[in-house]
Amino acid sequence: MFPYKTSIQFDRKSNQPLYLQLSNQIIQFIKNQQLPPNTKLPGSRTLAEQLHVHRKTIVACYEELLLQGWVESIPKKGTFVHRNLPELDQQRLQDEIMVDSKITTGFSFYKNDILPQKPAERKADFMYLDDGISDGRLTPLDEIARTYRRISAKKNVFKHLSYGTTFGNATLREVLVNYLNATRGLYITKDNILITRGSQMGIWLSSQLLLEKEAVIIVGATNYGSADSTFLNQQARLKRVSVDENGLVTDEIETLCKQQPIKAVYLTSHHHHPTTVTLSAKRRIHLLNLAKRYNFAIIEDDYDYDFNYNQAPILPLASHDANGNVIYIGSVCKTVAPVFRIGYLIAPKEFVDEAAKLRGFVDRQGDALLELTFASFIKSGDLDRHIRKVLKIYKQRRDLFCSLLQDELGDFLEFEVPKGGMAVWIQLNTAYSWSTVSEIAKKHQLVIGDWQRYDLANSKHNCIRIGFASYDEIEIQELIRRLKNTLYEVKEME
Ligand SMILES: Cc1ncc(COP(=O)(O)O)c(C=O)c1O
Known part of the structure; x- marks a missing residue:
């Protein structure tokens, strides 16, 4: 019994x-x-x-x-x-076996080693360098939450709670069309815009639609790592061209075009990631002409358009594109906060239609209430007010960060003060290596992070990108102090 x-x-x-x-x-x-x-x-x-x-x-x-x-x-x-129950062919479900069975699968599947591992958990009292992100503490959460609540309380809200279109909320598309036409010199209609969940989705959709196996895409000798990974995941061939103080060297792009069919060029024209340089007017025109002549797509990732400290932002390539070569990608993730996954992909209608279809495979639709919130946030002028406010603060932070770098660490580091963006491209004196610096920094409770990701083509530039926007003045001083202690310790080891 x-x-x-x-x-x-x-x-x-x-x-x-x-x-x-x-x-x-x-x-x-x-x-x-x-x-x-x-x-x-x-x-x-x-x-x-x-x-x-x-x-x-x-x-x-x-x-x-x-x-x-x-x-x-x-x-x-x-x-x-029951007599007819088949025997369950399983090990006895004891606790430790249950835990194990949550780690390994009973089937084979595709494991991706192109995307980097997620960063480890963060320790309190440590400072972590980033490569240029906004300061969450400046996010206008109250305004956004109030707007979200107001929209949710409307009588007709229920129509937005159901399944919608993969193009994104129609009101946000309209508002963005007007906003982008006015601020970025674009000439687009609602048919040219797909709402995405941030720029990364735009890069992925473009990559899927453009790149077959072995297709050639041109990127900078140093480039935004996630874009590279996305293209490599598509089994495309990455051809790298030099980046100098005027951005991607378009003469090298022309040489490559003469040698083989080119499917696309990916660039961050406003502030090249990671070096922060701006593509010159001459090279913009050259690139657009090449795209027309050789029929390739330009994926223009305008990730930090709003942050320009010395002059008005430079109009994107997309604003001069009359031949349908440019796919323009942006988001509010840098401007407001990465957590708000609202971005856009702008392109000729036939491309947008396909991208909208494709998006349906991974994401049935966006968050309509959040999209309506941002439509209202943009239309009311709140977004522009927020940009004006943080622009002033980030400029002060850039100035403080750069002057401390120069005064305190000038013997170790070289850099150009960036005209825009949220990060500085910093070269370490070649007597030292980021590898050693990053090891010693841990002793000073400073985490440099994945410095290797900038050294793509073994270019020996000895540079990394360090963000300044997410730290307040006291934190910047503390960060520099820890970096200084680290570098002096490294120097003594030599
Ligand atoms: C150059 C560049 N493009 C795209 C992205 C992705 O942005 P989003 O958060 O909008 O997906 C980033 C984020 O760091 C970036 O630096």
Whole structure:
């Protein structure tokens, strides 16, 4: 006889009714073969006495087991574990096996080694360098939350809660068309815009639609790492061209065009990632002319358009493109905060239509309420007010960061003060290596991060990109102090 009394345990504080607690435990015993097929279960009165529960609990439990097909009731004989249950070919589900089974799969699948590992957990008291992100503390959360609440309280909100289109919310598309035409000199209509969940989705969609295996895409000798990974994941061939103080060297692009078919050029024209340089007007025109002549796409990732400190932002290539060569990608993720996954892909209608279809495979639609919130946030002028506010703060931070770098660390580092963006491209004196610096920095509670990602073509530039926008003045001073202590320790080791 199965030892029901000692094997069954009830949690009387649980919200789960006793009969379900009991039936779930009996199901486990059946699955584990502790109660094999055809085993007779005790009568309801007997089991109720053994377990000190009401008889109705046992009756309800048996009904549940019957309903689920684990047991069968044979008239005048009683309740039996179902005869026809196949044996479950599993190890016994003990706790430690359950934990193991959450790590390894029982099937093979494609593992991707192109995308970098997620960063490890962060330790308190450590400072982590970033490569140029906004300061979350400056995010206009109150305004955004208020707008979201106002929209959610509208009588007609329910129509936005259902399935919608993969193009994104129509109101946001309209608002963005007007906003981008006015601020970036574009000439687009609603047909030219797809709302994405940030720029990365735009890069991925473009890559999927443009790049077959072995297709050639041109990028900078140093480039935004996630874009590279996205193209490599598509099994495209990356051809790298030099980047100097005027951006991507377009003469090298022309040479490559003469040698082989080129499918696309990816660039961050406004502030090249990672070096921060701006593509000159001459090279912009050259690149557009090349795109027309050789029929390639230009993926223009304008990730930090809004942050320009010395002059007005430079109009994107997309604003001069009359031949349908440019795919223009942007988002509010740098301008407002990365958590708000609202971006856009702007291109000729036929490309946008395909991108919208493709997006449906991974993301049925965006968050319509959030999209409406941002439509209102942009239309009301709140976004521009926010940009003006943070621009001033980030400029002060850039100035402080750069002057401290120069005054305190000028013997070790060289850099140009960036005209825009949220980061500085910093060259370490070649007597030292970022590898050693990054090891020693940990002793000073400073995490340099993945410095290798900038050294793509083994270019020996000895540079990394360090963001300044996300730290306030005190934090910048502390960051420089830790970096200084690190570099002096490295110097003493030499
Ligand atoms: C150059 C560049 N492009 C695109 C992105 C991705 O931005 P989003 O958060 O909008 O996907 C980033 C983010 O760091 C970036 O630096």
